[in-house]
Amino acid sequence: MTRRLLLSYLSLILLVLLALEVPFGFLYARSELNRFSHTAELGAVTLAAVCEEKLEHGLMSDLPDLAHSYARRTGSTVLVTDRKGIVRVDTATASAVGRNLSSEPDIATALRDQPSTGISEDLVPGRKVLFATAPGTSSGTVPCVVRSLYSLAPLAQRIHATWGALALVGLGALAVVALIGFVFARWITRPLRALEDATAQLADGRLTNPPATDRGPPELRRLAASFSRTATRLQHLLHTQEAFASEASHQLKTPLTSLRLRLENFEPHLAPSAQASLNDAIGEVGRLSRMVQGLLALARLENSAITPETVDLDAVVADRAAIWAAFAGDQRVGIAVAGMPVGKVRAVTGALEQIIDNLLSNALRASPPGTTITLATVTAPANGGCTQPMVELHVVDQGAGMTETDRERAFDRFWRASDAHHDGTGLGLPMVQRLTHASGGDVTLNAAPDGGLDAVVRLRPAQCARPRNQPTVHCKCPPLRGYGTAGSRNAAETVSRPDP
Numbered sequence: 001m002t003r004r005l006l007l008s009y010l011s012l013i014l015l016v017l018l019a020l021e022v023p024f025g026f027l028y029a030r031s032e033l034n035r036f037s038h039t040a041e042l043g044a045v046t047l048a049a050v051c052e053e054k055l056e057h058g059l060m061s062d063l064p065d066l067a068h069s070y071a072r073r074t075g076s077t078v079l080v081t082d083r084k085g086i087v088r089v090d091t092a093t094a095s096a097v098g099r100n101l102s103s104e105p106d107i108a109t110a111l112r113d114q115p116s117t118g119i120s121e122d123l124v125p126g127r128k129v130l131f132a133t134a135p136g137t138s139s140g141t142v143p144c145v146v147r148s149l150y151s152l153a154p155l156a157q158r159i160h161a162t163w164g165a166l167a168l169v170g171l172g173a174l175a176v177v178a179l180i181g182f183v184f185a186r187w188i189t190r191p192l193r194a195l196e197d198a199t200a201q202l203a204d205g206r207l208t209n210p211p212a213t214d215r216g217p218p219e220l221r222r223l224a225a226s227f228s229r230t231a232t233r234l235q236h237l238l239h240t241q242e243a244f245a246s247e248a249s250h251q252l253k254t255p256l257t258s259l260r261l262r263l264e265n266f267e268p269h270l271a272p273s274a275q276a277s278l279n280d281a282i283g284e285v286g287r288l289s290r291m292v293q294g295l296l297a298l299a300r301l302e303n304s305a306i307t308p309e310t311v312d313l314d315a316v317v318a319d320r321a322a323i324w325a326a327f328a329g330d331q332r333v334g335i336a337v338a339g340m341p342v343g344k345v346r347a348v349t350g351a352l353e354q355i356i357d358n359l360l361s362n363a364l365r366a367s368p369p370g371t372t373i374t375l376a377t378v379t380a381p382a383n384g385g386c387t388q389p390m391v392e393l394h395v396v397d398q399g400a401g402m403t404e405t406d407r408e409r410a411f412d413r414f415w416r417a418s419d420a421h422h423d424g425t426g427l428g429l430p431m432v433q434r435l436t437h438a439s440g441g442d443v444t445l446n447a448a449p450d451g452g453l454d455a456v457v458r459l460r461p462a463q464c465a466r467p468r469n470q471p472t473v474h475c476k477c478p479p480l481r482g483y484g485t486a487g488s489r490n491a492a493e494t495v496s497r498p499d500p
Contacts, residue, residue, distance in 0.1 A: 002185045009181035010174060017170045025166055029159045036155055040132035040148060041117045043074055048146040051080055052136030055143050063089045075154075079147040085111060088144075106133040110145040113137050119152070128152050191216030191224055198227065207231045256289045308346040308439050310462045313391060317375050320356040324364070332369035335360070339376040342391045344462040347439040355435050355443075358428040359395040359455045366399030366453065373397050380458070390441070393457040396448045407445040407453075432457075 047070050054062050067078040071091040080089040085102025101107045109116045115134040123129055129149045136144040194211040201207045210231065211224040263282050270278055321337050328335050345352075356375070363373045376394040402410065411433045432455075436443040441459040448454040 002182070002189045005185035005188065006178065006181045009185070010178055013174060013177045014170075017173060021166045021170055025163050028162055032155060032159060036150070037117045037130060037132070040076070040130055040150055041115060041134065043070070043076075044132035044134035044146050044148045045115060047078065047148070048134040048136035048144065051144045051146055055082075055136075060088070067091050070148075074148070074150070076148045076150045079149075081107060081145045081147075083111070083141070083143050085145070092149075106131060106147060107145055109133065110135040110147075111142055113142055123149060130155075188217060188220070191220040195220075195224060195227060198231065202231050202234070207235060256285060260285045260289075307348070308460075309349055310344045311347045311349070311352055312343070313345045313347075313352065313377060313393065313459070314341045314343065316352045317356065317377060317393065320353060320360065321375055324357075324360050328360075328364055328367075328373065331364065331367070333364060333367045334372040335375065336372050337375045339378050339394075342377045342379055342461070345391050345439075345459040346462055347441075347459055348435060351435040351439050355432050355457060356393075356395070358432045359457075362428055363395055363397035363399070363453070363455070367397045368399065371398035371452075379461070389461060390458045391461050393459070395455040395457075396452060398448070398450065398452040401447055401452050402445065407447075410445055411443075 047066075050066060051063055054060070054066065063080055067080055067089045068091050070076075071078045077092040078089070079087060079092070079096070079101075081087050081101055085100055085107050087096050087099045087101060090096040102111060106116045106118075110133045113135050115132070117130070117132045119128055119130055121128050123131055130152055131147060131149050133145065133147040135142045136146065191211060194209075194215075198207060198209065198211045201209065210228045213221050213225045213228065215221070216224075260282060263278060263285065267275070267278060317337055321335050325335050360373065360375075367373055374394070374396040376396065378392050378394070379389050380392045411429050433443050436457055436459070439459060441457060443455065443457045446454040446456060
């Protein structure tokens with residue numbers, strides 16, 4: 001922002017300087033040319049009057065000395081003609097004496113008793129000169145004509161020097177403005193940078209260096225004070241909410257456990273006909289306990305500052321598959337790990353375990369006996385190209401699957417399918433989605449190729465930046481069928497085989 005402010009100041013000053021100096025430079029050049037022309041014309045008229053006087057007194061022989069003296073004094077060349085336009089004196093070259101110049105425009109004009117001045121390239125080959133031609137007349141006739149030629153080089157040097165001086169003045173003004181503007185811009189942007197740092201700290205969950213309220217313009221001071229008050233209140237609210245979640249976890253756990261124990265103690269005193277109702281009540285208490293735990297987990301997750309770290313996805317998948325294999329085996333459901341090793345990904349610490357646990361729990365509820373749940377890892381291109389690949393974790397079951405409408409609503413809190421026959425709380429998939437987004441990825445539910453549901457978790461690989469000038473590798477995602485290809489992991493390592 002400092003550079004942008006400084007650039008805006010310099011641009012404004014540059015426009016002002018151009019608006020002032022350019023017209024002044026052109027006006028000065030025009031005035032210098034007019035002054036030079038007027039001076040040359042006055043000199044030519046004066047010299048013509050003196051030459052006329054010499055001719056009237058028959059002093060034709062004095063004209064060469066008079067012309068050369070004037071030429072040396074003014075730095076010009078002088079040409080004198082008689083009343084017929086024949087050259088009598090030429091300080092530039094003696095060979096021109098005797099030539100008839102009455103046909104040349106300036107001489108012809110002077111012979112008609114009219115002086116003329118201007119700039120011409122024809123009088124001196126290859127060079128622009130200023131000419132001043134004046135008739136010598138005092139009695140109604142034109143006895144002689146004087147033409148003086150001046151080089152424009154001295155005038156051009158003066159004009160160029162003036163332009164140079166204007167440029168130096170402009171550069172000096174820009175340098176001074178740049179220095180003052182830099183100090184002023186730093187004075188403005190320093191509090192803004194402090195606010196930016198404080199905002200980043202607050203986003204990370206803890207404001208350790210609040211912005212100073214005594215620096216910068218008054219508006220930024222008030223903004224910093226308002227931000228500090230807002231940040232303090234937000235931190236207080238977050239701490240209060242975290243404390244409530246922690247206390248609620250302790251306070252709610254005890255009454256629910258006590259209620260469950262009391263209901264179980266009723267079992268010996270109830271008639272057999274009421275046994276089913278008691279079991280339903282105990283089941284609802286258990287479901288309520290799990291729901292409370294899920295809500296508290298979501299609250300802690302949403303109130304905490306989380307930063308993705310490098311996690312070995314292959315190791316986590318193998319570990320969770322081995323742990324869940326025993327539970328799945330009790331329901332005669334197998335768990336298979338397939339796909340090529342994908343290495344490390346970016347994820348929140350502990351998130352991958354919770355994601356896989358929730359997805360396996362849902363898949364296990366939906367899987368009938370004799371089926372297999374597949375955990376597959378593949379590397380897939382992002383957004384249709386391979387310039388930034390993503391790692392995909394597929395959790396595929398062989399259950400009844402879900403309709404497209406149900407898949408769209410499955411991530412809503414407390415939502416359960418209308419035909420669900422299990423005691424889920426409707427918080428597992430929302431937690432999976434929250435953890436995946438916190439890790440910089442996304443999660444979707446798709447229909448599996450062979451029926452059932454395919455939960456796809458997409459995460460960023462730990463090394464996703466491609467070196468510059470490295471060609472793009474065109475890759476294809478392996479299908480979810482036929483994981484027994486060469487190079488894939490052996491599913492038998494982490495499989496609980498269903499009973500035949």
